[in-house]
Amino acid sequence: MLTFLDENARAILPAEHPIPTIHDPALARAARARSTRVSGAHPHLDDNARFEALESLGDCCVTAAVGRAIYAHLSSEGRVPRPVIFNAYRDLLASNVTLAQLALIYNLGPSLDPPLHAKFAERETLPKAAIKILGDAFEAHAGALSIEERHVEAGDWLCAVFRRACAWAVEAVEQCTRARRAKDFASTEPLVAFSVAVQPSTSSPSPPTPKCGCSKRALSIFVRERGLRYDTETQPSFHTRLVFNNGDVFAATETTKQLAEQEAARRALSVYAPERLRPVNHACCDRK
Structure with missing residues (x-):
């Protein structure tokens, strides 16, 4: 002491x-x-x-x-x-x-x-x-x-x-x-370095593009940008409904839960942002 x-x-x-x-x-x-x-x-x-x-x-x-x-x-x-x-x-x-x-x-x-x-x-x-x-x-x-x-x-x-x-x-x-x-x-030196590293660009940022055609990920990015929200309702028969807070509903029924969710997300994207649809690569969804 x-x-x-x-x-x-x-x-x-x-x-x-x-x-x-x-x-x-x-x-x-x-x-x-x-x-x-x-x-x-x-x-x-x-x-x-x-x-x-x-x-x-x-x-x-x-x-x-x-x-x-x-x-x-x-x-x-x-x-x-x-x-x-x-x-x-x-x-x-x-x-x-x-x-x-x-x-x-x-x-x-x-x-x-x-x-x-x-x-x-x-x-x-x-x-x-x-x-x-x-x-x-x-x-x-x-x-x-x-x-x-x-x-x-x-x-x-x-x-x-x-x-x-x-x-x-x-x-x-x-x-x-x-x-x-x-x-x-x-304690503040790393914060100073970090704040410099993350200075926003003066140019307009382009919307993030998924590395693959994962519709769930693309839809997640889209709803964050637009301030939307949805709840995923997946039934035991692998029937998925995406219920948006603006009243829109997109449903899909598939042989697996993942396929049903992907198809429902693809249908939502086809209406909201068809330009974001990509060839599907489910390996990106399987990563932890």
Whole structure:
């Protein structure tokens, strides 16, 4: 996984931007009630439900703070916050991977119920389940601060944290942007070549001509060109009727189903487009 927060960040963030403490004991317990068990069960179901709500609220708080931080970061550099760059920062900073690293930096794991003992040095080898739990815990803490009506304090703290993270993420964002551009170019290059290859001719196209006298194929081409439609009705006695949507009906009875359909199609062509009748070569119809 892409990690851009290092030991320098682990030393600076808690010292310069300490995490605000949750004052309400019940909220503090709920913000730590995420179970690390595989089953997801928790002995205090009410606390676990509150955690889910705090996590959802915290997600909104984090998203808003990330957006503010990115905008301020790009504006301070005299750059126009173009969507492609803005989104690259947002995707990185608001990811569970980054939030899990912040949870490790602020040592939230040991306070979970049950505790999740993971070290910051192990951040690159954390399993996905642990990343999800730690990221959720960080969001739940922000949500609890919001419930205590400390919106300004929580927002300023989050924004300050993510402003510092923006500065540390410059190289990682450039790496992601280059990779995305390369991927987009690789996926669109064949389409560009294809679009050039299929440019329509300036001359009037001639109607396609079957390679043999297969009446069924010739009739199919004709009805597509004219916007007609017909249903094939073949009875057990090999009696075929072509019923067109304009009311015309062409029928034929033969010893086999294929011969009956071919004869009905030939009769339709003899009326609609006799110039398309060709000597019959049923081998073309037998190809899969």
